[in-house]
Amino acid sequence: MIKIVKRDEPSRAIFFLTPVLAIFLTLVAGGLIFYILGFKPFEALKFFFIVPIADKYGFSELLLKATPLCLIAIGLSFCFKSNNWNIGAEGQLTFGAIVSGGVALLFYEQEGFYILPIVILAGAIGGMLYASIPAILKTYFNTNEILVSLMLVYVSKLILDYLVVGPWSNPEGFNFPETRQFSDSARLPLLFEGLRIHAGIFLALAAVVMSWFIFYKTYLGFQMKVSGFSLKTAKYAGYKGKKMIILVFLISGACAGLAGVGEITGPIGQLHREVSPDYGFTAIIVAFLGRLHPVGIIFASLVVAITYLGAETAQIFMQIPKYTGQVFQGMILFFLLASDYLLFFKFKFIGSKK
């Protein structure tokens, strides 16, 4: 007989193994879906997960997609660890892109080493401003940050839409909904000739190190951690709980804003309607798959980035819609939540009783 028993203590090994299990189950279920659709499961999975990263170009693309995911997820980990459910990173990304794009457009005819830092800073500030809306509404007016941050996503997308169609659209652009190209001084440098991977990856790595340092080494991180577990305890210890909430939103917004900057000053080079293929939403999956741990998030962002690439390859070679990528992302989250059950419960095999 198999019995399900509650664990005394969530096992640390299981804590980091369940994401692996979730990925494995996603592959199995994905194979099954391909089989039902009439493909050979192993071949299809190979097209999805191995072919896209088999060469240098593919690997660069992988890092290119993983960069914003990692950056945003690191920011989100600050919010999620302290029980603030910011799910509007997509909006913060978009607004960061708008602000930094606006600044980059100001300098469109100019050259200079100072331009890029200003553009990057503008993006971070834009993200922070946008994240401060749900934060302030939550702390001072008791609104629900999930709703506010989510709905602001659509607001930011509409603002972007208006700008690229209207006031900011390229005067020589034949009414395409896009702005001018940024000048080279406002672009993140490419790391290798012929590959799209750009210096934004260092921003992501810096964010990883910074978040690790803040969370594990500083008093500020300690206060965030305590406030996240219990606001009552935070109050009793004399921490400023409300400021802590606003702070984590700002950090999270800054990271999402930076991800937006990375996209428009990296591969895109201008503002148009689609600055992000929902990186801000997918990063939520990345954050949880990486267990809100900086190193875990690096791995998770690579895994989830593959689903973007795989979807494109699958579309080209197998004529499957690229939305399959989102199916895989959904399955990862689904199986992760399901296997989290194992964190708190375990199966016990017991011999049949007399």
Next chain:
Amino acid sequence: MNTNLKISNVTKIYPGCVANDNVSLEFNSGKIYALLGENGAGKSTLVKILSGVIIPDEGKIYLNENNLKLNSPLDAKKNDIGMVFQHFNLFETLSVFENLIIDSDEQREGLREKIDSIMRKYNFSIDLDIPVLNLSAGQKQKVEIIRCLIRSPKVLIMDEPTSVLTEQETSELFLSLKKFSEEGILIIYITHKLKEVMELCDEVAVMRRGKLVSVSEIKNENIESLANKMVGQNLKTIKKKKEKNSSDKLINITNLNFISEDPFETNLSDINFSVNRGECLGIAGISGNGQSELFQVLSGEIISDKNSIEFNKNYIGDLNPQERREYLMAFSPEDRLEQAAIPQMAIYENVALNNYKSSNFFNNGLINENKIKEHSKKIISDFNVNTDNIELKSQFLSGGNLQKLIIGRELITSPDLLICFNPTWGLDVGAINYIHETLIKINEQNKSIILISTDTDELLKLSDKISVIHKGKLSKIMDADEVTSEKLGILMGGGN
């Protein structure tokens, strides 16, 4: 008809602990049985087995020679076993009547008559049509009892029923229980309060570490003998040396008011008192009369008017807890798991919650882990916390050990004033004694204590002066020597 309940060789094993180790007991109606034991002794597990909440690994239950299969609480109800839990299982917003009929399959109107007749019979007076949230704790408990009585149970199990009651409510409860017993209901009374056992019960079974230690008649026992059986060692009785205290005022509260926006909180009005050095001021009261709010106002979780609190000749009413710690105040809140400590964090991290500046736990914004760990080890050995692993998550400490850790942490600063709120709530005798000794020691070092507690015995034992809080107002401050628990009881109930 006589009821005979037999527990035969019941064993329940949890990973790492044997909650019930081959326990056999027999009960007969007409008597009130006490099941006595410290926290973690296994008495709750045993009654949960009787009420079908937990299924034992081995052993059988017989009611009047019938082997019972208790796989769910419903099975227990069907077999006429009723249980009143320590924490009420009532829907606050539903009316009393709705709460009573919620798990019944009988007709509404028939039930109303039945409930009325039960209430008449036992002299309960509760308005059936008001929402439960308007009831006092004692009344809520009566609702739970009536809910059991509707099913005319053969066995009624009461799990630590007096923890939320006043003295008067307790004696009313005892009268009712005696009446039930005379009517042939078998009563099993779970507690760790020795006085209640002596007062109410006829026979007592003592459990310790999952094992049944003794079964005896009350007339052959006294409080000391029971305490020793329960703890398993000879306890020294502690007595506070009453000395003449200094008249040097340490803290002085004047015209302190607190008006809450939350309808479930109690407003504090016109609080005035002072505490001298080396003195312990006890504040008695039934829970929910403003103790929590008073604690928060004193600790700085609720900020008040700057001049309303004078501490050591400084006005500190507008400071937060962290800033007050710098003036050598320390706080031990009531809720150990949700406020005083974070169960998911390691012991040493919990120690760091007391971030007094000269502790140097944090330097230039960085965590000084060595310092914190060093100090944590010291607390663990100085305060007898039963572990040597400071990386252990604090949720794995027993209530007593956690409380020792918290008190130890708060005393890091060797504060002039310690404010405690129910410091021994839910602890076993051994831990209670340890905490009490610690508090007495603090007074002996000429430091002061404000002890907010719902345990009158504790207050009478430790306090030099006592006041009673009722509906957010403090009674006049009395000398502890002149107060009796009866007098406190009257004041706690709002009398004069």
